[in-house]
Amino acid sequence: MKHLIDPMDLSKQETDEIITLAQDIIAHRERYQGSMSHRKLATLFYEPSTRTRLSFTAAMMELGGNVLGFSDAKNTSVSKGETVQDTVRVVGCFADVIAMRHYIEGAQLYASEVSRVPIINAGDGSHSHPTQTLTDLLTIQRELGHIDGITIGFCGDLRFGRTVHSLIKALSRYKDIKVILIAPQELKLPDYIKRDVCERTGIPYREVETMEEVMPELDVLYMTRVQKERFLDEDEFDRVKDSFVLDSARMALAKEKMAVLHPLPRVNEILTEVDDDPRAAYFRQVENGKFVREALIVKLHEWKNDPEHGMPNHDTPVFDDTLRCANSKCICNNERAPHKFRRGEDDVLRCWYCDSKVK
Ligand code: NCD
Numbered sequence: 001m002k003h004l005i006d007p008m009d010l011s012k013q014e015t016d017e018i019i020t021l022a023q024d025i026i027a028h029r030e031r032y033q034g035s036m037s038h039r040k041l042a043t044l045f046y047e048p049s050t051r052t053r054l055s056f057t058a059a060m061m062e063l064g065g066n067v068l069g070f071s072d073a074k075n076t077s078v079s080k081g082e083t084v085q086d087t088v089r090v091v092g093c094f095a096d097v098i099a100m101r102h103y104i105e106g107a108q109l110y111a112s113e114v115s116r117v118p119i120i121n122a123g124d125g126s127h128s129h130p131t132q133t134l135t136d137l138l139t140i141q142r143e144l145g146h147i148d149g150i151t152i153g154f155c156g157d158l159r160f161g162r163t164v165h166s167l168i169k170a171l172s173r174y175k176d177i178k179v180i181l182i183a184p185q186e187l188k189l190p191d192y193i194k195r196d197v198c199e200r201t202g203i204p205y206r207e208v209e210t211m212e213e214v215m216p217e218l219d220v221l222y223m224t225r226v227q228k229e230r231f232l233d234e235d236e237f238d239r240v241k242d243s244f245v246l247d248s249a250r251m252a253l254a255k256e257k258m259a260v261l262h263p264l265p266r267v268n269e270i271l272t273e274v275d276d277d278p279r280a281a282y283f284r285q286v287e288n289g290k291f292v293r294e295a296l297i298v299k300l301h302e303w304k305n306d307p308e309h310g311m312p313n314h315d316t317p318v319f320d321d322t323l324r325c326a327n328s329k330c331i332c333n334n335e336r337a338p339h340k341f342r343r344g345e346d347d348v349l350r351c352w353y354c355d356s357k358v359k
Contacts, residue, residue: 001116001117001118001304001305001310001311002118002300002303002309002310002311003108003115003118003119003120003121003311004118004119004120004121004131004296004300005108005112005119005121005128005130006109006121006128006130006166006169007128007130007134007166007169008170008312009130009311009312010130011312012173014299014303015137015170015173017299018134018292018296018299019134019137019141019292019295021295021298021299022134022138022288022291022292022294022295023138023142023291025294025295026291029062032062032063032294032298033062033063033064034063034064035063035064035298036063036064036297036298036301037063037064038065039063039065039066039097039301040065040066040067040068040094040095040096041056041057041060041065041066041067041068041069041095041096041098041099042067042069042094042095042097042098042099043056043057043067043068043069043070043071043098043099043100044069044070044073044087044088044091044099044100044101045069045070045072045073045100046073046078046100046101046102046103046104046107047101047103047123049071049101049123050265051263051264051286052099052101052123052131052132052289053071053099053101055286055289055290055293056099056120058290059290059291059293059294059297060294060297062290062294063294063298065297068094068095069091069099083335083336084100084102084104084108084110084111084335085110085113085114085335087111088100088111088112088114088115088117089114089115089116091117092116092117096301097117097118097120097297097300097301098115098118098119099120099122099131100120100121100122101122101123101124102123103124103125103229103329104124104125104329104330104334104335105124105125105126105327105329105330105331105353105354106124106330106331106332106337106351106352106353106354107331107335108120108124109121109331109352109353110331110335110337110353118300118304120296120300123162124162125162125230125329125354126160126162126165126227127162127165127355128165128166129162129163129165129166129263130166131289131292131293131296132162132163132166132167132263132289133163133169134292134293134295134296135288135289135293136163136167136261136263136285137167137170137292138288138291138292139259139261139281139284139288140220140259140261142284142288143220143259143281143284144219144220144259147171147174148176148177149175149176149177149219150174150177150178150219150220151177151178151179151180151217151218151220152171152179152180152219152220152221152222153179153180153181153182153211153215153217153218153220153221153222154167154179154180154181154182154183154222154224155183155221155222155223155224155244155246155269156183156223156224156226156243156244157187157224157225157226157227158181158183158187158189158224159183159186159187159188159190160187160226160227160230160231161224161225161227163224164189164224165190165193167222168189168193168197168198168203169193169197171203172197172198173201177203178203178204178205179198179203179204179205179206180206180207180208180214180217180218181205181206181208182208182210182211182214182244183207183209183243184209184243186236186239186240187226187240187243188207189207191357192350192355192356192357195344195346196344196345196346196350200345211244211250212253215250215253215254216254216255218254218255218258219255219257219259220258220259220260220261221254221258221259221261222261223244223246223260223261223262223266223269223270223282224262224263224269225265225266225267225269226240226241226243228241244269245269245270245271246260246270246271246274247271247273247274248271248273248274248277251274251277251279258279259279259281260277260281261282262282263285264282264286266282270282314342315342315343317340317341317342317352318340318341318343318349319338319339319340320341323341323349323358324358325339325341325351325353325354325356326356326358327351327354327356329354330351330356331353331354332351332353332354339351340352340353341358
């Protein structure tokens with residue numbers, strides 16, 4: 001059965017099919033109304049959300065289906081100590097598909113191991129956010145007319161920003177992509193994305209410390225919020241919180257045809273004076289999120305019993321009783337998920353659930 005936990009759970013062809021279907025839904029909305037009637041989506045949100053949860057809800061409603069779930073796990077059996085695996089076993093008795101957001105990294109992957117319905121990862125800690133990636137790909141396609149060949153600048157919190165991690169992974173399968181990383185020292189992209197994604201797949205990337213020096217080269221500027229909730233040290237957050245601000249003066253340095261994306265919410269990293277610039281695509285991006293989630297729900301339903309569309313063949317897990325995942329925010333340090341690992345091509349062992357390097 002197909003789950004969407006990581007962007008790479010979809011083949012390039014499946015990703016393209018979802019993007020194409022989303023565009024068809026935009027052009028012919030009436031054709032899809034009712035296509036999910038009598039079906040139910042459960043939204044299990046253990047972490048705050050506005051766009052993601054509401055766009056899933058709106059998407060299912062547009063398709064004629066129903067939605068159940070929670071947006072605050074405190075009012076559920078989670079407060080009695082129920083595990084994510086038990087929760088999805090229960091919810092799978094009521095719903096046809098589950099969208100789950102969790103502050104613990106790897107929670108959805110662990111839950112998917114026992115689920116009888118498809119699980120969609122709606123964000124796990126600072127790890128992954130594959131449906132935002134689909135939203136971003138659709139937005140780039142609609143704004144620029146192509147994804148291949150773009151130079152994209154990621155700006156802000158590249159360390160904790162899960163949307164950045166997932167989008168870079170997905171872009172590694174397109175042609176002639178160039179990545180520019182604009183971040184202060186403290187918020188640099190994690191090593192596993194640089195090595196396992198950029199270097200392994202040959203995406204050229206460079207790291208810079210000012211926006212100005214790269215603005216004229218960019219086809220896409222991907223702004224992000226500094227993820228306050230992921231910092232363990234408040235002083236560190238205070239030092240970096242105002243690192244990069246996009247304003248009209250900086251926009252004046254950019255190409256005439258460029259798209260500014262932001263997964264939102266924004267705090268202060270894009271001044272409102274930029275909102276009326278035709279290149280500011282972030283509110284159009286929000287709407288694309290609903291269409292692409294409609295397409296995803298339709299496709300996961302279509303693929304559910306099709307062996308051609310199962311999960312990709314994952315590596316064989318490595319078990320070693322002497323090793324532990326060191327990430328305190330990983331599912332294996334929060335629930336009874338086994339400490340298991342995958343061995344990368346560089347021979348480094350990484351946690352099966354959260355990808356952090358095992359020391
Ligand atoms: C993002 C998220 O939750 O990771 N928001 C979203 O889903 N659109 C980005 C963020 O919170 O900064």
